[in-house]
Amino acid sequence: MLDTLFHLFRTGRVTQRPLFPDLPEYSRGLPDLTDAACNDCGACASVCPTRAVSVAGGGVTLDLGRCLACGECVSNCPTLTIVANRSTRVAVRAREDLILHSPRRPASTVSPPSSSLFRRSFHIREVSTGDNASDLEVAASNNPIFDVSRFGVHFVASPRHADALLVTGPVGLAMQEPLRRCLLAVPSPRLVIAAGASAISGVPFNGGYASADGVDATLAAMPVEDGGSPPSADVYIPGHPPHPWYLIHGILLAMGHPAAHETRAEGARSR
Amino acid sequence: MMLSQGQSAEQMVSFDTFQASVASVPNEASHRLVLLTARQIGPEFALLAVLGRLEDAAREAAPGTACRSQSGVEVLQTVLESSSFPSFTPSVPQAHWFERAIFDFFRLAPEGHPRFKSLILHEPWSADMFPLRDPGGEKICGFDAATSPTRHRSYEFLRVRGAGVYEIPVGPIHAGIIEPGHFRFSCLGEIIENLEIRLGYQHRGLERRVTEVPWQHVRFVAENASSDTTVANAIAHAHAVEQLCGIEVSPAARALRVVACELERLACHIGDLGGICSDIGFLGGATTFGRLRGTVLGMAERLGGSRFLTNYVRPGGVRSLPSEEMRHELATALRELRRELSWALPGLLENQGALDRMEGVGTVRADFARDFGLVGPAGRASAGLVDAPVASSSAGKSHGEGGAALHRDAVGRGGAPPYDVRAAFGRDDYPDLRVAARTTGDVCARVAVRAAEVQCSLDLVAARLDVREGPACVALPEYLPAHRIGIGLVEAWRGELLHLIVTGASGEIVRYAVKDPSFNNWTGLAIAARGELVFDFPLCNKSFGLSYSGNDL
Numbered sequence: 053m054l055d056t057l058f059h060l061f062r063t064g065r066v067t068q069r070p071l072f073p074d075l076p077e078y079s080r081g082l083p084d085l086t087d088a089a090c091n092d093c094g095a096c097a098s099v100c101p102t103r104a105v106s107v108a109g110g111g112v113t114l115d116l117g118r119c120l121a122c123g124e125c126v127s128n129c130p131t132l133t134i135v136a137n138r139s140t141r142v143a144v145r146a147r148e149d150l151i152l153h154s155p156r157r158p159a160s161t162v163s164p165p166s167s168s169l170f171r172r173s174f175h176i177r178e179v180s181t182g183d184n185a186s187d188l189e190v191a192a193s194n195n196p197i198f199d200v201s202r203f204g205v206h207f208v209a210s211p212r213h214a215d216a217l218l219v220t221g222p223v224g225l226a227m228q229e230p231l232r233r234c235l236l237a238v239p240s241p242r243l244v245i246a247a248g249a250s251a252i253s254g255v256p257f258n259g260g261y262a263s264a265d266g267v268d269a270t271l272a273a274m275p276v277e278d279g280g281s282p283p284s285a286d287v288y289i290p291g292h293p294p295h296p297w298y299l300i301h302g303i304l305l306a307m308g309h310p311a312a313h314e315t316r317a318e319g320a321r322s323r
Numbered sequence: 324m325m326l327s328q329g330q331s332a333e334q335m336v337s338f339d340t341f342q343a344s345v346a347s348v349p350n351e352a353s354h355r356l357v358l359l360t361a362r363q364i365g366p367e368f369a370l371l372a373v374l375g376r377l378e379d380a381a382r383e384a385a386p387g388t389a390c391r392s393q394s395g396v397e398v399l400q401t402v403l404e405s406s407s408f409p410s411f412t413p414s415v416p417q418a419h420w421f422e423r424a425i426f427d428f429f430r431l432a433p434e435g436h437p438r439f440k441s442l443i444l445h446e447p448w449s450a451d452m453f454p455l456r457d458p459g460g461e462k463i464c465g466f467d468a469a470t471s472p473t474r475h476r477s478y479e480f481l482r483v484r485g486a487g488v489y490e491i492p493v494g495p496i497h498a499g500i501i502e503p504g505h506f507r508f509s510c511l512g513e514i515i516e517n518l519e520i521r522l523g524y525q526h527r528g529l530e531r532r533v534t535e536v537p538w539q540h541v542r543f544v545a546e547n548a549s550s551d552t553t554v555a556n557a558i559a560h561a562h563a564v565e566q567l568c569g570i571e572v573s574p575a576a577r578a579l580r581v582v583a584c585e586l587e588r589l590a591c592h593i594g595d596l597g598g599i600c601s602d603i604g605f606l607g608g609a610t611t612f613g614r615l616r617g618t619v620l621g622m623a624e625r626l627g628g629s630r631f632l633t634n635y636v637r638p639g640g641v642r643s644l645p646s647e648e649m650r651h652e653l654a655t656a657l658r659e660l661r662r663e664l665s666w667a668l669p670g671l672l673e674n675q676g677a678l679d680r681m682e683g684v685g686t687v688r689a690d691f692a693r694d695f696g697l698v699g700p701a702g703r704a705s706a707g708l709v710d711a712p713v714a715s716s717s718a719g720k721s722h723g724e725g726g727a728a729l730h731r732d733a734v735g736r737g738g739a740p741p742y743d744v745r746a747a748f749g750r751d752d753y754p755d756l757r758v759a760a761r762t763t764g765d766v767c768a769r770v771a772v773r774a775a776e777v778q779c780s781l782d783l784v785a786a787r788l789d790v791r792e793g794p795a796c797v798a799l800p801e802y803l804p805a806h807r808i809g810i811g812l813v814e815a816w817r818g819e820l821l822h823l824i825v826t827g828a829s830g831e832i833v834r835y836a837v838k839d840p841s842f843n844n845w846t847g848l849a850i851a852a853r854g855e856l857v858f859d860f861p862l863c864n865k866s867f868g869l870s871y872s873g874n875d876l
Contacts, residue, residue, distance in 0.1 A: 053757075056670040060607050066614055078649075080628035101536070101543040120543055122634040180502045182525035182872045185550035185631050188594070191500045195613040209498035226445040227503060230495050256544045260535075261454050263530035293550065293631060315483045316842070 064121055071311050074179045077140040078131045082290060084137035085114055085154035096125035096134055102255040105134070116142070116150040116290040117252040120287035128235065141312070143289045143302030147268070150252070150288055161186040170215050170307045176245075177214035179234055181221035182264065183256075185293040186248040190220065193296040193303075203309060211235070216306060218259050219285075220293075222254035222264035232265075234272055243273065243306050246285040247299060250293040329567045329807040330398055331827050335369065338408075345372055350709065355696055356395070357812070358821055359421035361403075361412070361429045362834040363456055368431055368656040370408060371836075372399045373810065373821065377740075391588045395748060397809055400825075403431065410436040417696035418468035420842060423654055428530075441478055441774040443875060454531050455834075474749035483509035483517050488591045495524045502871035506744050510857060518852040518860075520845050523719030525875040533835040538564075538803055541638055541832065545822060548632065548734040549873030554580075554587040556837075557636035559822035561810030564638035566825060567803050571658055573793020576640035583623070583632050585780040588816040589660075592773045592780075595868040599770055600671060602862045603680040611667050615660060622656050623650060640796030650788050657788075661781050668774050681767035685851035685863035688764060689738025697847045698742065698840045699818020700772040702865050705764035705847075707738025721747045731749070738762070744814035755786060764851075766866040772868050800822065803830040817870060839873030 075081050083105075090112050096105045096178035104118035105125050112133055114125075126136045133154050135153070144150055180187045193200045194207060208214050211234050223231055235244065246267040246273045254265040263269070268284045304312035336344075348354045355375035361368055376395045381467030410433035411418040422433035423442035430453045433439065444452075480490075488511050495503035505521040529548055533541045543562035546553045558580055560859060565572065572580075621628040627635035635642050645653065671677050687697065692705035701766030741760035745753040761768035805827050811822045818840030827833040842869055852862045 053674065053676075055666060056607055056674070059666045059670075060611065063611075063614075076624070079624050079629060101540040120633070121629070122543060123628060124634070156456040179496055180500070180525075182502075182527050183547070183550050184502055184870060184872055187500055187502065188551055189630075192613070192617065194500075195617065196610050197614060197617050201680075207500060213467045221525065222527055224525055224527045225447045226526055227495070230524065231446065234496055256536075256547060257529065257532055260528040260532050261371065261452070262526055264527040280796065294632065295630070317801070 053104070060323050066196050067202070068197055071308045072140045072301060075140060075295065075297075077138070079138060080121060080126075081136045081138040082116060082121055082142060083094050083114060083119060083123070083126050083134050085112055085152045085156070086135055087155050087237040088132045089155060090133040091131050093130060095128040095130070099128050100125040102253075103247075104255075112154040112155075114152045115253075115290060116152065117147060117249060118255050119249055119290060120255060120292040121249070121290075128269040130163060140295060140297035142298050142302050143287055143292065143305050143312075144307060145287055147252070147284065147288055150290055168308050170243075171309055174303065174307045175206050175208045175213055175215050176218050176303070177208055177211045177216070177234065177238065178229055179217055179219045179227075181219060181223045181227040181231065181251070183221035183248055183293065186220035186250070190218065190247065190299060193299045198296040198300060200303060201295075203300070203304060203307070203311075204210055205303055205307075211237040213243070216245055216286075218247055218299075218303070219251050219267045220243050220247045222250040222257045222266055223270045224257070224262040224264040227272045228263070228273070231270055235271075235274070243286040244284075244307055245287045245289065245302055247302065252285075252288050253256065255292075315323045326806065327542055327874070329569075329804075329809040332400075332806045332808045334403055335400050338401045338403070339369065340370065341399050342409070342411075344374060344397075344399055346414050348374065348417065349694070351378075353742075354691060355742070355819075356415060356417040356421070357427070357819065358823065358836060358838045359418050361425050361431055361455075362400075362825060363429070364402070365449060368403045368406070368427075368429060369400045370403060370431075371823075371825075371834075373823065374399065375747070377742065377784075377813075381861070388614040394814060396810065400811065406430060407434050410439075411433050412436050416694045419695075420846070424713045427453070429453055429458060435663050438481070441523075443526050445523055445526075446478070447636070447843075454528060467813050478521065480507045481509075482520070483519060485511070485521060486517065487511055504862075506870045508852075508857060508860075513721075513856050513858070515852050515855050515860065518849045520849055522563070522845065522871055523875050525872045527872070527876065529876040530835055530837065534832050537828075543634070545837070546633060548876060549839055549841075549870040551591065552587065552631075552815045552817065552820070552839075552870065552873065553631045554583045554634050554636055554823070555636075555813045557632075557822050558584060559815075559837075561636055561814040563809040563812065563822045563824045564799070564811075565802070566811070567807050567809035567826065568637060568638075568800055570797060570799065572640045572797060573795075575644055575790050575793045576795060577752055578787040578790035579626075579641045579795075581646070582784050583626065583635055584813070584815075585633070585783045586619055586623045586626070589777060589780045589784075590616050590623065591816040592777050593619060593664075594669060596770065596773065596777075596864060598865045598868070599681075599766075599862070600677075603677055605671070605674070605677055608671050608674075608677075610669070611663075611670070613701055615663055615667065618656065618660050618663075620838050622660075624651055625652060625656070637796065639799045640794065642795065644791075644795045653866050654785070654788050657781065657785055662776065664781070668777065672771065672774055678767060681770060681863070681866075682765060682857050684766045685855055685866060686763070686765045686780050687847050689736060691850050692764065692847065693737065693739040693844045695850070697818075698757035698843050699814070700769055700776065701815070701844050701847050702739075703743065703758070703760045704768035704772045705738060705742040706741040706760040706762055708736070708762065731839050736817050742819070744800075744812055744819050748812055749814070752779075753783070755783065766862055769866040788801060803832070805830050807862070816839060817868065817873075820846065837873075837876055839870055840872070841869040841874045843875060844869055 599606030
């Protein structure tokens with residue numbers, strides 16, 4: 053026991069201090085679009101397993117909400133229109149903000165700043181529905197390296213104690229009713245965070261007989277009552293599975309924490 | 324030797340032969356029912372069984388041969404004459420969940436199954452839907468669920484009766500950051516009299532989805548069968564495709580697949596050891612193992628660009644070969660990890676406070692483990708009397724428990740020898756494997772087996788970082804061969820994982836079956852919980868560390 057204590061003390065602090073560091077250059081990150089002219093070769097669309105990329109008339113459209121982060125489009129793009137983005141500030145508050153265009157279009161809407169209600173204390177109930185790697189990354193965001201609790205974030209056992217649900221996985225038919233009931237058990241005001249490409253769009257299972265089409269498809273079927281059950285998620289975190297820093301960014305975004313609201317950094321981009 | 328282009332998918336045996344082969348499984352300790360499922364062939368249905376004969380594999384797989392050995396694995400098919408078949412479960416308990424799944428997906432009824440009810444598909448699905456029957460039009464005309472002799476879609480838990488017996492329903496959504504499933508505890512006071520586990524909440528329709536996408540994209544779906552086991556699923560898929568096509572991958576790719584698979588095993592075992600520490604209130608261990616798991620994920624990211632090594636292993640080889648600099652960095656990180664584990668593992672396994680919480684808790688007797696065909700660390704922790712050469716490298720070293728257990732009469736009796744796919748069917752890739760086994764079958768045994776596997780995986784990775792011969796990936800044909808069966812059998816970190824592909828007339832995938840190790844082991848958890856205290860259940864559960872989504876697919 054003394055030996056263990058000795059080693060624990062000698063290890064010292066391991067928590068990453070700089071917030072939202074770029075991923076290392078050997079990491080695949082998420083794909084991103086540049087303004088480099090596309091030659092319409094269509095290689096990206098043909099290798100994409102989830103139809104997240106489409107090409108038409110010199111323009112490319114990329115939906116990060118359907119992206120499994122396999123990196124195939126990046127390594128097959130001859131014109132450097134699609135590159136890897138290693139920024140960890142990737143969460144957004146509107147689904148359409150995950151859809152990227154090349155050539156770039158001006159941002160259509162600016163989301164209003166979220167309320168500061170949860171800025172210093174945020175209690176989350178995690179609901180897993182079929183992507184256990186994402187669950188492991190959620191658990192990792194709680195470990196000594198990423199330490200999300202330094203921002204006042206706690207994962208709680210009951211939806212009654214929660215301010216938000218964080219949903220991972222594509223939400224198949226048998227989890228839809230449990231998810232709705234769990235959400236209704238969260239006292240208002242409440243938020244929903246869709247974590248990972250599976251939770252956002254159900255990839256790679258969407259469109260099947262199991263109706264595993266993501267969080268929004270399930271919320272859309274909820275009865276709208278006074279005070280409003282949310283018709284869609286409040287924050288979307290892309291990635292498959294989302295890196296712990298992606299998750300922390302999404303959580304801080306939901307809280308309205310200032311650290312998440314600095315202008316979206318470009319991050320290191322390359323092949 | 325490797326089966327050239329898999330086995331013919333059209334080869335059928337008579338039902339009597341099929342029945343005799345399956346029924347022989349309980350007679351030999353080294354025989355396994357790896358998979359029992361069905362498939363549709365035009366208007367007819369066939370039962371399909373994959374049998375493992377470990378002693379054949381041991382005899383024929385001479386270490387060092389170039390081809391991947393699949394001898395000892397037999398695929399049998401028989402055409403059914405009606406929509407029911409006599410249940411194998413009364414004589415072969417390993418079949419009990421397989422047969423319930425067959426009904427859920429095909430509406431083929433196992434007559435005489437002792438506890439027949441739905442397994443995967445829940446009430447929200449319409450009662451006349453059998454998703455793997457007649458793809459494209461899943462509704463069966465003329466089938467009336469209300470008058471059906473079976474109780475499909477309605478689910479009744481086993482009732483334990485008696486004065487003072489009460490039930491604790493838990494789930495589907497659990498208190499921690501963990502997957503959903505329902506546990507129904509029937510208790511007398513604080514003692515669990517019976518635990519029934521109902522899963523299926525995460526069913527995503529995987530086995531049908533993989534027949535709907537181009538086969539080159541199937542690997543992205545296959546990896547997600549249980550996404551915390553990405554690498555092993557990708558390797559099993561790749562082996563199945565390579566067996567279909569008769570392709571041999573390069574030595575470098577084979578070595579890197581082992582590196583990837585063992586990194587995944589390291590990350591998951593270390594992470595779950597941390598989970599055990601939190602469940603017994605040893606927070607220093609929990610934070611340390613959580614941190615060291617991060618080190619392994621960092622190595623995985625260095626190797627394949629993704630912490631979970633998604634899209635790294637693919638049919639034909641691996642995504643890329645590491646540079647010299649990368650190999651050097653991996654070796655350095657591995658040495659550092661080994662140094663830290665040299666104090667962290669004894670910190671748990673030689674900690675009397677921790678041992679007190681783990682010893683004698685959640686015991687699975689060796690004969691039960693064999694009857695229900697438990698696999699992976701859970702199976703090897705309840706092994707039959709262990710042969711000295713197999714177990715000497717690991718048993719009893721850390722704290723004397725295993726060595727003493729070998730001589731205790733009641734322990735390990737009626738069990739099977741320790742089963743590890745890497746040793747039984749993969750000796751060519753794993754000549755230097757040391758199989759860890761215990762006979763006591765409690766939480767402590769499962770933890771000790773996993774700790775021993777951590778040590779072994781460190782050595783397996785270190786020995787393969789210098790293999791450089793051959794390309795990363797070899798070319799694959801555009802179409803898969805017609806009417807063939809390919810199988811991939813892998814020791815994932817939870818145990819035996821099977822991917823099976825059957826192709827049709829134009830090489831399209833007509834049936835794709837995945838058998839996750841958890842499918843065997845959930846029954847082990849139900850057995851382990853029996854007679855335990857309610858508050859020891861989380862510890863039992865974590866010591867198995869099972870996948871819910873891999874079971875539900």
